[in-house]
Amino acid sequence: MTLYLSRLTPHPASRQAQQELGAGTHHGSLHRRVMSLFPDGVAEQARAHFGILFRVEDTPRGSHLLMQSNQPPDPRRLPAQYGTLTTRPLADLLDALEPGLTLHFRCTASPVRKPGHTTRAHYNLPAVVPLNGAAADDWWQRQADNAGLKVLTLHSRPVDAARDWQYPTGTAPADRARNSNRIHHHRVRFDGTAAVIDPDLLRTAIRNGIGRGKAYGCGLLSIAPAPAPA
Structure with missing residues (x-):
């Protein structure tokens, strides 16, 4: 496609x-x-x-x-x-992907974990726990592995959360306040370099995006060729 x-x-x-x-x-x-x-x-x-x-x-x-x-x-x-x-x-860029190619990457994503019911009850945790710092970096490493990438360098920083209100289609303006749900997506921007391990997995990750919150500015994985490390 x-x-x-x-x-x-x-x-x-x-x-x-x-x-x-x-x-x-x-x-x-x-x-x-x-x-x-x-x-x-x-x-x-x-x-x-x-x-x-x-x-x-x-x-x-x-x-x-x-x-x-x-x-x-x-x-x-x-x-x-x-x-x-x-x-x-993007056809030329995606067709040129091959194992060993070194890339720059950028992705603003929503790194979270969803603890099980027992863990939530024991530690009084919310259903979705935002990840920061080393925990967010570990999350990204797992996403990169699943996307056919070996991370070589990584820099992450938090960015403003994506926020919105959601209410059922057709709700009258006067009724939206009491029928709406607050949407909040914690976001972190990940930049760095990586080596391509599996081009097909990477193409799939680029096409589908990374993580949750894709309707709110999360998950777009951008790549560009980078010089091979010395």
């Missing part, structure tokens, strides 16, 4: 774009903006149907959105003067 990587750079004069893609982004509204760039008519699991993964990249020159999908997003669906959308296929 062909994959595409798109970059959406907000127009400096668009307040709407700056709000949706800027620091402290409300990820529910960003998810809706991303989904609006793809055809209507997919009743359920539209994000999975189009293979959509995304994350906001914060740079000294401002924020932009990276988005991966199995068909190109339509720039005509953006509001006027919202921003610039550029798209390129």
